[in-house]
Amino acid sequence: KNQVEQSPQSLIILEGKNCTLQCNYTVSPFSNLRWYKQDTGRGPVSLTIMTFSENTKSNGRYTATLDADTKQSSLHITASQLSDSASYICVVRGFVDMRFGAGTRLTVKP
């Protein structure tokens, strides 16, 4: 069983709408959690990093939350744009190793 589970697997929304992506993990010990955006044909690029003591962090229209007690994180995208169409990958880091979620494929339609 993967130590990082993401949901939904794919999502289609209309431009301008909001959406929330989920990441549940069992990685222990926990160091930090990052959300990456991966455009088609490109490598993932970091959006946000959450450490144990952080609950919420925003980066423009992206807001990530972390509940270290329940080991859950979410990525909320506000006022989606066509350029938000991409895969969003949750990566959880232990002391050394990284564990990757399978990603959520987001499609924003006009």
Place this chain on the structure above:
Amino acid sequence: GAGVSQSPRYKVAKRGRDVALRCDSISGHVTLYWYRQTLGQGSEVLTYSQSDAQRDKSGRPSGRFSAERPERSVSTLKIQRTEQGDSAVYLCASSPYGNTEAFFGQGTRLTVV
């Protein structure tokens, strides 16, 4: 500035053949990861190595996958006796020691026929 670079971008291999994929990471980065993405199965870490150039901590699946690091900023992922299930995008990522962000290459798409 130089980022993480992978080559080739695309590779077609006959089933049963060995392949080698190259990653040029960022100078000074200590930890280097190889992982692959497949449709339907998501992402899995294959190997990662730290400052010891020759140490390879293999993830899943083991055996046919190995990584060599002849230089600190160069890694080669070797896949022996390729299988059709190995068809995937192989991504390389590196991170500086003491830092946590991993920087990714653009990936190599391997197709096993």
